[in-house]
Amino acid sequence: MAIVLPKNENWNNELEKNKTLPIIFVDGASEVYLLISEISENLEKYIHTGKTTMDELHVLEDGQEQVMSRRWEEMGFVVTYRSQRFCYMHRSVAVIYPQISKPGTDIKISLLPWFMLPDRPYPVFAYIYAVWHYHSTEKKSQKETAAAVGKLFGISSFNKSTVSRSIKIMENIIDLAGIDKPLGIDMPKLPPDSELFEHVPKILNGFTAIEGIKEEYGETVKRLPAPINGGSPVQRALSGIPAEYSKIIIQEPVSVKRRFTDMRKRPPRPRNKENEQGQKPIVFVNDVEIRRTRNAFIGISRCLVLNSAVAYHTYLF
Numbered sequence: 001m002a003i004v005l006p007k008n009e010n011w012n013n014e015l016e017k018n019k020t021l022p023i024i025f026v027d028g029a030s031e032v033y034l035l036i037s038e039i040s041e042n043l044e045k046y047i048h049t050g051k052t053t054m055d056e057l058h059v060l061e062d063g064q065e066q067v068m069s070r071r072w073e074e075m076g077f078v079v080t081y082r083s084q085r086f087c088y089m090h091r092s093v094a095v096i097y098p099q100i101s102k103p104g105t106d107i108k109i110s111l112l113p114w115f116m117l118p119d120r121p122y123p124v125f126a127y128i129y130a131v132w133h134y135h136s137t138e139k140k141s142q143k144e145t146a147a148a149v150g151k152l153f154g155i156s157s158f159n160k161s162t163v164s165r166s167i168k169i170m171e172n173i174i175d176l177a178g179i180d181k182p183l184g185i186d187m188p189k190l191p192p193d194s195e196l197f198e199h200v201p202k203i204l205n206g207f208t209a210i211e212g213i214k215e216e217y218g219e220t221v222k223r224l225p226a227p228i229n230g231g232s233p234v235q236r237a238l239s240g241i242p243a244e245y246s247k248i249i250i251q252e253p254v255s256v257k258r259r260f261t262d263m264r265k266r267p268p269r270p271r272n273k274e275n276e277q278g279q280k281p282i283v284f285v286n287d288v289e290i291r292r293t294r295n296a297f298i299g300i301s302r303c304l305v306l307n308s309a310v311a312y313h314t315y316l317f
Contacts, residue, residue, distance in 0.1 A: 020189070020190075020310050021196065021199060021310065022035040022037070022114075022196070023217055024112075024309055024313060024315055025213070025313050029210070030106040030107050030108065030210045031107075031108045031109075031110060031210075032107065032109045032110070032203065033109075033110050033112045034112070035113075036097075036193055037187075037193065037302065037306060039059055039060075039113045039114075040057065040058055040059060040060055040061045042054065042058075043057045043095065046088075047088075047298060048298065050088065050090075050154060051089075052091075052093065055093065056083070056094045056095075056096055057093055057094070058095075058096045058097075059095060059096065059098070059111060059112070059113045060097075060098070060111070064194075068197055072100050072200065072201070075201055076102070077100050077102055077200075078101050078102070079100050080098070081097070081099070082096070082099050082110065084116065084118070084119070086123055087121050087122055087155055088122070088153060088154060088155065090154040095116055097110060097111050097112055099111075102205070105204070105207075105208050106210075107203070107209070107210060109200050109203060109204065114302055114305050114306060115298075115301070115305070120317065121157075122158065123153070124301060124316065125297060125298050125301035127166045127169075127170075127316070128238070128297075128301050128304060128317075129153070130146070130149045130162070130163045130166050131163075131166050131167050131234060132238045133145045133149070134163060135234060135235050136241075136243060136246040142164055143160045144249060144282060145160070146158050147249070147282050148246075148249055149163075151290065152248060152290060152297070169317050170234055171232075171233065173316060174233045174237055174316075175233060178312070179233065179237050179308070179312055180233070181236065182236055182239045182240045183238065183240065183307050183308055183311075184303060184307040185300045187303050187306065188306050190310070217313065237316075238304070240300075241300055247285070248284055248289065248290060249282055249284055250284065250285060304316065
């Protein structure tokens with residue numbers, strides 16, 4: 001079995017010219033992440049349905065993984081496999097992805113699925129939704145935002161402190177990366193992952209330090225259009241997301257009750273402090289709307305993540 005790489009000289013020339021690869025550089029480390037958009041069928045199914053009978057899911061299809069590992073090993077590289085668990089749809093599943101390195105150098109290239117953040121317990125679209133929902137609801141309540149994320153993506157442990165941290169992290173990243181325009185919600189023009197894999201040996205054989213990779217692939221990014229005025233940097237970056245996807249909590253109308261003064265000469269009845277302190281449960285839209293919103297937002301997040309990786313070589317979190 002062999003992988004036939006597509007021949008497209010025009011596209012390859014343009015790729016080499018602009019270095020438009022979904023590569024993430026890790027500051028203070030010698031690790032490079034190459035984001036994979038064409039993930040295995042089992043992993044894709046789990047992301048879109050939340051259902052799987054497996055405890056471990058591989059990023060690449062079995063046949064593709066075996067062929068690429070064998071090719072890289074024949075070139076003298078070392079292929080190891082990393083495992084990371086993440087929580088989604090009331091389950092914890094381990095994702096297995098390959099990491100390629102060259103003996104004698106410190107550089108490592110990990111083939112990471114587009115939705116996974118290293119050492120983070122939740123998929124990236126949960127964090128994106130948290131930050132965007134909070135801003136799109138005019139910063140109403142971090143508690144409600146956390147509840148919305150938990151309902152939408154089946155993550156009961158997502159709380160308001162996670163929302164708060166996510167907002168600060170994203171604000172910092174947008175500032176450091178210089179993201180000064182809305183991120184695209186359409187898929188960037190990327191070659192097939194099989195072509196991206198061809199850059200693994202080019203990077204490992206061509207560089208001995210991550211600084212050289214950054215200079216080659218990161219500094220040639222074209223300057224983007226001028227920033228759009230209005231709103232915070234986070235709001236601008238995520239402004240392409242349709243507002244309708246934030247409306248998964250049903251807001252009940254506030255009823256105004258008329259107060260009566262008790263003119264009778266007797267002690268007032270004691271109030272029920274338990275009911276007084278209790279809060280009304282949050283009411284969500286129906287399950288059909290939840291599924292529709294979840295699938296649509298996952299698709300949008302995929303585009304946001306890859307556009308950020310191509311244009312700025314950075315994660316959003």
